Amino acid sequence: MIDLGISGFFSDIKNVFSRSNVLGIDIGTTSIKLVEVSKKGENMTLENYGILETQEYLKRGNAALQTSALKLSERDVLPVLKKIISETKPKTKIVAASIPIFNAFFVTIDMPELQPKEIAGAIKFQAKQYVPIPMDQVNLEWVRLDNFQNERGQIQQKYLLTVVPLATIESMRSIFKKAGLKLAALEVENKSIARSLTSSSNPITQIIDIGSESTSIFIVDGGVVKRVAQIDNGGASLTRSLARTLDISAFRSENLKRRKGLLGSGGEYEISRALIPFIDIILNECTRIRVEYENNTNKKVQDVLITGGGANLLGIEDYVKKVTGLQIKSGDALKLFEMDVNAEPMRKSLSRSLSVASGLALQFFV
Numbered sequence: 001m002i003d004l005g006i007s008g009f010f011s012d013i014k015n016v017f018s019r020s021n022v023l024g025i026d027i028g029t030t031s032i033k034l035v036e037v038s039k040k041g042e043n044m045t046l047e048n049y050g051i052l053e054t055q056e057y058l059k060r061g062n063a064a065l066q067t068s069a070l071k072l073s074e075r076d077v078l079p080v081l082k083k084i085i086s087e088t089k090p091k092t093k094i095v096a097a098s099i100p101i102f103n104a105f106f107v108t109i110d111m112p113e114l115q116p117k118e119i120a121g122a123i124k125f126q127a128k129q130y131v132p133i134p135m136d137q138v139n140l141e142w143v144r145l146d147n148f149q150n151e152r153g154q155i156q157q158k159y160l161l162t163v164v165p166l167a168t169i170e171s172m173r174s175i176f177k178k179a180g181l182k183l184a185a186l187e188v189e190n191k192s193i194a195r196s197l198t199s200s201s202n203p204i205t206q207i208i209d210i211g212s213e214s215t216s217i218f219i220v221d222g223g224v225v226k227r228v229a230q231i232d233n234g235g236a237s238l239t240r241s242l243a244r245t246l247d248i249s250a251f252r253s254e255n256l257k258r259r260k261g262l263l264g265s266g267g268e269y270e271i272s273r274a275l276i277p278f279i280d281i282i283l284n285e286c287t288r289i290r291v292e293y294e295n296n297t298n299k300k301v302q303d304v305l306i307t308g309g310g311a312n313l314l315g316i317e318d319y320v321k322k323v324t325g326l327q328i329k330s331g332d333a334l335k336l337f338e339m340d341v342n343a344e345p346m347r348k349s350l351s352r353s354l355s356v357a358s359g360l361a362l363q364f365f366v
């Protein structure tokens with residue numbers, strides 16, 4: 001197996017870059033987000049950020065920056081990446097970038113307790129049965145989850161495998177190189193969000209990342225991602241549903257969604273009626289995953305955090321509280337950073353948009 005190990009990329013990174021600026025770049029389905037972070041002494045500063053959204057996908061269903069294909073579309077991503085770099089003019093070329101959840105495979109497997117030296121081989125052997133790509137063409141990482149006793153009284157150990165096709169890693173490398181940047185680290189975005197929104201001392205937390213074409217839901221315990229799921233409904237589903245209901249263009253619908261959210265009253269009630277079924281799909285999946293986790297581990301999920309652009313939907317917290325009794329929180333993905341006073345009023349919405357990018361940059365410093 002060719003070792004392009006994602007974590008191997010930057011084994012010495014903290015020493016090498018601990019005093020310079022670094023970039024975190026999140027290439028999403030419909031946007032690219034960038035943060036530039038510096039550390040001086042103990043203080044980390046958000047020096048600069050950029051968010052470049054394309055709304056082309058609202059016109060043509062297939063114009064997202066990425067599809068679920070294994071390779072990133074260089075033709076679509078590279079011009080947008082170059083544009084965000086030319087507009088933000090970062091002082092460094094060193095980048096940590098994320099791989100979207102839908103470019104990775106997540107597999108949970110059970111195995112008997114094995115000797116440490118036997119584990120890697122056994123995991124690869126099992127992974128082969130679930131991953132539709134030859135094992136010499138993927139990067140494989142795993143974490144130990146809980147253990148349990150099966151019907152025959154044997155102790156079984158659960159593992160969560162994260163499998164990334166080498167083709168995806170290669171296309172990321174190529175895109176960043178062509179943009180004139182130095183790709184120093186790559187990781188799947190759930191890890192970045194877990195790093196920016198939680199710490200190892202946090203209670204068990206469910207994180208809901210409402211993106212454009214999809215929503216990712218994961219459970220983080222002690223700073224480690226223990227469950228991952230993804231559903232094909234995100235902010236764009238809300239926009240399309242509203243456009244159909246009101247028979248308006250996707251652009252007007254996007255605008256209306258952002259202005260009114262779930263708070264429309266009187267004649268505007270149609271707006272929430274078009275949006276709510278999709279929020280309910282997301283919430284049902286969240287409940288299913290929480291219940292599964294709690295039943296299998298006998299531990300309680302204590303916090304639910306919401307992030308991603310879709311989390312900016314006005315009234316979403318109150319709606320979730322009303323139907324599930326849960327108090328969802330936003331979390332502050334930028335809490336460790338000082339920032340320009342002029343950006344302070346936007347901290348909450350920036351935190352939702354930059355949770356992946358800031359988690360990426362943080363890995364250099366924490």
Ligand SMILES: Nc1ncnc2c1ncn2[C@@H]1O[C@H](COP(=O)(O)OP(=O)(O)OP(=O)(O)O)[C@@H](O)[C@H]1O
Pocket residue numbers: 027028029030031032100210211212213214215234235236239254257258259261308309310311312313314353
């Ligand atoms: N104020 C707002 N109210 C409601 N929705 C919003 C608001 N602002 C942004 N959104 C929605 O957020 C979504 C984009 O979220 P985000 O930027 O996290 O997506 P992405 O990272 O490009 O996609 P993904 O993570 O799925 O790859 C869009 O559907 C957009 O309509």
Ligand SMILES: [Mg+2]
Pocket residue numbers: 028029211308356
């Ligand atoms: Mg995203």
